Amino acid sequence: GQQLNQSPQSMFIQEGEDVSMNCTSSSIFNTWLWYKQDPGEGPVLLIALYKAGELTSNGRLTAQFGITRKDSFLNISASIPSDVGIYFCAGQLGSNTGKLIFGQGTTLQVKP
Amino acid sequence: NAGVTQTPKFRVLKTGQSMTLLCAQDMNHEYMYWYRQDPGMGLRLIHYSVGEGTTAKGEVPDGYNVSRLKKQNFLLGLESAAPSQTSVYFCASSPRGAGNQPQHFGDGTRLSIL
Numbered sequence: 001g002q003q004l005n006q007s008p009q010s011m012f013i014q015e016g017e018d019v020s021m022n023c024t025s026s027s028i029f030n031t032w033l034w035y036k037q038d039p040g041e042g043p044v045l046l047i048a049l050y051k052a053g054e055l056t057s058n059g060r061l062t063a064q065f066g067i068t069r070k071d072s073f074l075n076i077s078a079s080i081p082s083d084v085g086i087y088f089c090a091g092q093l094g095s096n097t098g099k100l101i102f103g104q105g106t107t108l109q110v111k112p
Numbered sequence: 113n114a115g116v117t118q119t120p121k122f123r124v125l126k127t128g129q130s131m132t133l134l135c136a137q138d139m140n141h142e143y144m145y146w147y148r149q150d151p152g153m154g155l156r157l158i159h160y161s162v163g164e165g166t167t168a169k170g171e172v173p174d175g176y177n178v179s180r181l182k183k184q185n186f187l188l189g190l191e192s193a194a195p196s197q198t199s200v201y202f203c204a205s206s207p208r209g210a211g212n213q214p215q216h217f218g219d220g221t222r223l224s225i226l
Contacts, residue, residue: 006154033214042116042202042217043155088154097162098143098206098215099170102154 003027006089006103013079014111021087021106022073029091032065032072033100037086046087047074079110114138116218118203124224125193133188133221135203143206144186145170145215146178148199155202161186193225 006023013019023032031050035043047058049065049072056063062075072089089103116137125131135144142163147155147170157170161180175197177189186205190197200222204215 004154009152035217040219042204042219044217045214048214090155096208097160097168098145098208098213099157099160100155100215102147102156104152104154 004089004091004101004103006106008106009104010107010109012109012111015079015081017079019076019079019083019108020073021089022071023089023091023103024071025091025101026070027091027093027101028069029093029101030069031092032063033090033092034061034063034072034074035088035090037088037105039085043088076108079108081110081112084108084110116203116205116216118201118218118221120221121219122222124226125190126226127193127195129193130189130191131193132190133201133203133223135186135188135205135218137184137186137203137205137216139205139207139216140183141205141207141216142183143208143215144180145204145206146176146186146188147202147204148172148197149202149220150199158188158201195225197223198225199223 034046037043047063054065060077086105090100145160146158159178161167164183203218206215207213
């Protein structure tokens with residue numbers, strides 16, 4: 001089946017540093033989503049991307065939908081301790097079932 | 113402001129026991145989903161429903177059954193629990209299945225099978 005390869009698997013950074021993570025796939029997706037999961041909670045949507053090449057920001061977060069529609073990246077600028085969590089990319093295929101394929105997640109730790 | 117509510121939050125079962133996980137949403141969403149989350153594997157879709165009375169298989173449906181008798185509820189059943197079903201289970205809902213209507217998740221049910 002379809003797979004998303006998300007990297008890096010984990011990151012340990014200093015507060016104030018910028019962070020970058022990405023997802024790649026062998027399949028073409030119509031939509032890319034980035035979620036964040038805090039400990040003990042469900043994933044929460046951060047950014048949604050709907051068009052190839054689209055670059056979207058949400059505060060300190062910026063994400064891009066790759067031109068080939070097979071990849072996406074998420075950048076976090078000037079990290080703060082509350083950025084700690086697991087970040088997931090998810091891709092949606094062309095059907096209207098809403099089915100998502102998730103990446104394996106990037107665990108982010110921020111040292112104050 | 114409940115959103116998606118999952119019950120129970122925790123459960124420990126013995127191998128062979130059965131149980132039902134309940135997901136309730138108060139947003140009048142048409143679509144609902146059940147996922148399982150295992151370490152290092154992200155979320156994998158078990159079953160989903162595109163409307164009341166309809167269900168369909170996802171990526172990892174074996175060993176699970178679902179029902180959507182009411183629009184607001186989506187039940188996930190384990191008929192004979194196995195240790196391999198130890199996981200964190202998440203329910204999600206969305207207004208429709210289109211990409212511009214992203215899924216909203218509950219806080220999960222942590223299930224351990226001994």
